[in-house]
Amino acid sequence: MADSDARTVSVWLPSDVLAELDAYAAAEERSRSWVIVKAIKRFLREERDRREQDTQTEEESHPRPGR
Secondary structure (H helix, E strand, O other), X not given: OOOXXXXXXXXXXXXXXXXXXXXXXXXXXXXXHHHXXXXXXXXXXXXXXXXXXXXXXXXXXXXXXXX
């Protein structure tokens, strides 16, 4: 996951979340960073899709005049 434009970010995690993260990373033979990046990308994709769906649903239920 080498990215020349990557930055270091610090976060506080509850110890139970960190333990689960480490267990998952070990089981997948991946780094914490790899798991976190994958999780964040998935979250952002799902949120973007949800927002787009919400916008589409809102437009369908409240059409603008003249459309």
